[in-house]
Amino acid sequence: MHLIETRNLTYVYPGNVTALHDINFIAPRKARIAVIGSNGAGKSTLFKCFNGIFTPSSGSVLIRGEPITKRNIREVRKFVGIVFQNADDQIFSPTVEQDVAFGPINLGLDEETIHHRVSEAMRLVGIEDLADRVPHHLSSGEKKRVAMAGIIAMEPEVLVLDEPTAGLDPQGVRDLLDIINSLTMKFGMTVIFSTHDVSLVPEVAEYLYVMNRGRFVAQGTVEEIFCQPEMLQSVRLDVPVLPKLIRNLQKRDIPLPMAYRFDEVEQVLYQAYREKRP
Numbered sequence: 001m002h003l004i005e006t007r008n009l010t011y012v013y014p015g016n017v018t019a020l021h022d023i024n025f026i027a028p029r030k031a032r033i034a035v036i037g038s039n040g041a042g043k044s045t046l047f048k049c050f051n052g053i054f055t056p057s058s059g060s061v062l063i064r065g066e067p068i069t070k071r072n073i074r075e076v077r078k079f080v081g082i083v084f085q086n087a088d089d090q091i092f093s094p095t096v097e098q099d100v101a102f103g104p105i106n107l108g109l110d111e112e113t114i115h116h117r118v119s120e121a122m123r124l125v126g127i128e129d130l131a132d133r134v135p136h137h138l139s140s141g142e143k144k145r146v147a148m149a150g151i152i153a154m155e156p157e158v159l160v161l162d163e164p165t166a167g168l169d170p171q172g173v174r175d176l177l178d179i180i181n182s183l184t185m186k187f188g189m190t191v192i193f194s195t196h197d198v199s200l201v202p203e204v205a206e207y208l209y210v211m212n213r214g215r216f217v218a219q220g221t222v223e224e225i226f227c228q229p230e231m232l233q234s235v236r237l238d239v240p241v242l243p244k245l246i247r248n249l250q251k252r253d254i255p256l257p258m259a260y261r262f263d264e265v266e267q268v269l270y271q272a273y274r275e276k277r278p
């Protein structure tokens, strides 16, 4: 049984805007999935169907094999935690600490557990110093971290991140990669994220869905998707810069094996240099 599955999911906004057409998506346990697509592709709309914020116009969304209903919606929201693209949609308490505690309090946890989860989540995303600040007055990157801490503190089995790196500084992006790695490795969380920043994808995801105008136009592993530059360009995306560099060197008859992740590319170039040296 999959943690999340959509079957022929279609979603039509009022005004007859069809944002999702016949989407078949699967999130197995412990997967790391990226949904990539240009502006308006339907990523945020899809994610809002994962925890019942939007109800399908046709087709279905199954969580652990069960459709979302009024009766199980609380359980579903505990199970699937979504960090929205716009943190302002998610932050409303008078202080950062209270905001991060809001979800765990709603879960009815005891005070000690709440305190522990809140301080762990704030530590993980690096916002301990902001604990007493008014969330409303934070910078957008800071708000993003607060929103993320609030969801992490609820310890969902599936963490859904909509454009998690948008607006983060370079250290913030590196921190985010570490956070995702530790959540998946230590706690076995399943992570689904959307982005149009393709460079990040090989560092985090194992499986990709490529979305365009409300449809999935391709899906596969990092290797399967990023060897299709024409397909990616046709939907306003691109191959990440590192595999692109290797491909360009290959075209110039430099025999390098393809690589996608930063550490793999470093190794490939280092190896090639060592082999060439007299």
Ligand SMILES: Nc1ncnc2c1ncn2[C@@H]1O[C@H](COP(=O)(O)OP(=O)(O)OP(=O)(O)O)[C@@H](O)[C@H]1O
Pocket: 013, 014, 015, 017, 018, 019, 037, 038, 039, 040, 041, 042, 043, 044, 045, 046, 085, 196
């Ligand atoms: N409330 C709404 N009413 C009508 N149409 C909407 C609404 N929200 C989104 N849409 C439309 O649905 C489509 C998908 O939008 P969505 O926000 O899901 O895209 P996205 O892939 O998340 O884009 P971005 O990369 O810009 O965040 C777009 O054509 C958008 O204009």
Ligand SMILES: [Mg+2]
Pocket: 043, 044, 045, 085, 162, 163
């Ligand atoms: Mg979006």
